Amino acid sequence: MQKLIRIDPAKCVGCKTCELSCSFKNTGEFAPSRSRIYNEVFIEEAKFITVTCMQCDEPWCEKSCPKNAISKDMASGVVTVDDVKCVGCRTCVSACPFGMIKYVDSTGKADKCNLCAGDTPECVAFCPTQCLTLDEEDKPLRQKMLRFVNAMKDGQMEV
Amino acid sequence: MNKAWQGKLLRVDLAAGTCNVEALNEEWANNYIGGRGLGSKYFTEEVSPEVEPMSPENKLIMATGPLTGTYGAANGRYMVITKSPLTGTIACSNSGGYFPSELKYAGFDMIIFEGKSEHPVYLQVRDGKAELVGAVHLWGMSSNDTEEAILSEFHGDAKVACIGPAGEIGVHFACVINDKHRAAGRSGVGMVMGSKNLKAVAVRGTGGVQVADPKAYREAALDSYGVLKENPVTGEGLPALGTAVLVNVMNQNGGLPTRNAQSGTFDKAEDISGEALVAGELRRVKSCMGCIISCGRVTKITDPRYAGEGEGPEYETLWALGAACGISDMPAILQRIRHGPHLPRFDNRLCHGAV
Structure with missing residues (x-):
């Protein structure tokens, strides 16, 4: 299975360190507006939601690119923009249903998460609560399922 | 100048209704540490010790430090520096949240408010530009409602620091509230803000903060995490x-x-x-x-x-x-x-x- 950034929203504290570390590594500046991962804070609802590119198996951004600048690497599974081929037409930006690829004014290119190209993703390395992990297995999903299972178990009577 | 400073401050004349961008004093920025040091230096240079806290001659400074807007140990804070109506001496009240970093991303290290506005106003700051707009419709609102109203009329991603009714009516221990729940609470700085008819400061910034040596800074930040965790x-x-x-x-x-x-x-x-x-x-x-x-x-x-x-x-x-x-x-x-x-x-x- 493919290694992906796995997100456990229950562990997030809304510190936006992921946005800071991502932008610092990839742009040289602490600029959340240019981060490739997004941490949104909803205080009254007590919810913190973190989202980033899911490296789709059949990426809409890839399909839509008229210059074939976007490709999915078969070995790593990472969907990457080739800056040499990208002409900045923003078709991919329209195509991605999740808003996870964007156009950057200063470079004139499309920009998205590439899982830090083989290094440990910087957001994972800096996340203070291990809300973010890089894993083949979707452990947060299994934990969520197990919470449900345990609730069912506790409600089960012996017959 | 230290690269992490944006090198600019915003001077807001509330009486004239003008906003001017000034270069940060490089010598002071190098000699006085952080937002508190630099803000206090500006304040003591510009405001006479004889000025009454509630007079228009008192100034209110919102100051970030060079590390604000970066990762590391508890960096995302700002200072509200003014003459305190409680103590009659210099006040330095600080708060965290998201507002302080946003001010850096908008390109400013500091905002200096001078004088007193005739009518309630609030400041809109957006990527290096700023203007004062009317706040009569916000006057009397709680800090929460004020923030909600500003988000809907200015920018949904703006970060807001404001006063509630306590600052408006002159409670001596009124806070300046930012991001709804974070407070510059000590010294009654909210009362000074209210005395200037300044209801809020709303900031939207899409810029970034640089550091001189990114690799060394990254290591230092990780070290600071180690210290905090141990x-x-x-x-x-x-x-x-x-x-x-x-x-x-x-x-x-x-x-x-x-x-x-x-x-x-x-x-x-x-x-x-x-x-x-x-x-x-x-x-x-x-x-x-x-x-x-x-x-x-x-x-x-x-x-x-x-x-x-x-x-x-x-x-x-x-x-x-x-x-x-x-x-x-x-x-x-x-x-x-x-x-x-x-x-x-x-x-x-x-x-x-x-x-």
Whole structure:
């Protein structure tokens, strides 16, 4: 299975360190507006939601690119923009249903998460609560399922 | 100049209604450490010691430091520097949240407010530009409602620092509230802001903060995380129990101000402790921008007498509105810090003095 950034929203504290570390590594500046991962804070609802590119198996951004600048690497599974081929037409930006690829004014290119190209993703390395992990297995999903299972178990009577 | 400074300050003349961008004084920025150091230097150079806190000649400075907007140990803070109406001397009240970093991303290290506006106004800052706009429609609103209104009329991603009714009507311990639940609480800086007819500052910034040596900075930040995580207070106490961790600690040491400080121990301290909060009202722990300590508490009161939700309490809330008043009813204490149309934002610690 493919290694992906796995997100456990229950562990997030809304510190936006992921946005800071991502932008610092990839742009040289602490600029959340240019981060490739997004941490949104909803205080009254007590919810913190973190989202980033899911490296789709059949990426809409890839399909839509008229210059074939976007490709999915078969070995790593990472969907990457080739800056040499990208002409900045923003078709991919329209195509991605999740808003996870964007156009950057200063470079004139499309920009998205590439899982830090083989290094440990910087957001994972800096996340203070291990809300973010890089894993083949979707452990947060299994934990969520197990919470449900345990609730069912506790409600089960012996017959 | 240190690369992490943006090198610009915003000077807002409230009487004239003008906003001017100035270069930061490089010599001062190098010689006076951080937002507090530099802001205090500007203040003492520009404001005479004889100026009355409530006079238009008093200035109000919102200052960030070079590290604000970066990751590392508790960096996302700003200072509100002015002459305090409480003490008559220089005040330096600070707060975290997301507003301070946003000010850096908008390209400014500092805002200096001068004079007094004739009518209520608020400041809109957007990527290096700023303008004063009317705030008559916001005057009288709670800090929460003010922020909501500004987000809908200015920019949904803006970060807001504002005053509620306490600052407007001149309560001596009024706060400047940012991001709804973070407070520059000490010294009554909200009262000075109100005296200038300045309701709020709203900032939207999409720029970035650079550092001189990114590789070394990254290592230093990771080191600082190590220090914070190994320390029992910042590594265990604050993340687990928030600043409320201090209730039991202070009580055990005889330093919990109880029944108007007649005693240093409260027999019902357990009921208003960080531990009680975790067992009862706590929903989530929360951090400020770039901080890994996560001492913020998002709480919900299910008790039908006081049902509500939001952020807090801090240790100050619990001793000032709890132990010091002889109250051990946690929902009742929390209800006091909840937002509502008629609940002004006070410094909890000083509010107790008035109670």
